[in-house]
């Protein structure tokens with residue numbers, strides 16, 4: 605299989621981390637999003653939505669969503685389980701993963717995309733039509749991130765990881781979001797969020813965090 609990847613982007617990093625946790629590797633092709641390589645005919649012939657990550661399986665099947673790719677990898681490489689263990693835990697991990705994606709990742713995307721000069725005419729990613737950036741959405745993205753950090757800090761006062769006692773996909777999504785928010789979106793974890801900082805140091809020390 606082959607992963608179309610982009611080193612600086614947070615969603616492809618989620619898949620790289622997931623693969624590293626599973627000990628899975630495959631062919632990798634870097635696609636330059638800022639330079640617009642994801643919008644070329646060549647890439648759109650592979651992945652029509654023009655988004656990264658995209659995983660192409662050996663039989664030609666194209667998977668173009670991070671969590672769908674992770675689902676496939678979990679089914680084909682069950683250990684270690686990153687999407688939960690029993691029916692209740694699986695549901696809880698999925699809920700927490702969605703909280704991280706909707707409340708964190710999307711806010712970080714808004715904060716970055718709507719402020720980055722290179723994306724002035726690319727307010728939404730991918731190939732389906734151009735939408736201008738809206739600068740006010742960058743401010744709202746940062747406000748949403750601060751709200752998310754506060755909620756995360758409360759949750760992490762009660763548990764070691766985002767979805768309880770075990771590391772899961774929810775931690776991967778959250779780590780990739782925090783690092784992207786702190787770097788590209790210039791919205792780091794506030795000093796008062798000591799529980800988030802404790803968790804961040806712990807998950808950042810995993811070898812997969814460098815994938």
Ligand SMILES: N[C@@H](CCC(=O)N[C@@H](CS)C(=O)NCC(=O)O)C(=O)O
Nearest residue numbers: 613614615655656657669670729730
């Ligand atoms: N929900 C999708 C989001 C994918 C996405 O937005 N990827 C970004 C990189 S993090 C992208 O490819 N952007 C292309 C662009 O900005 O044109 C997933 O998780 O795979």
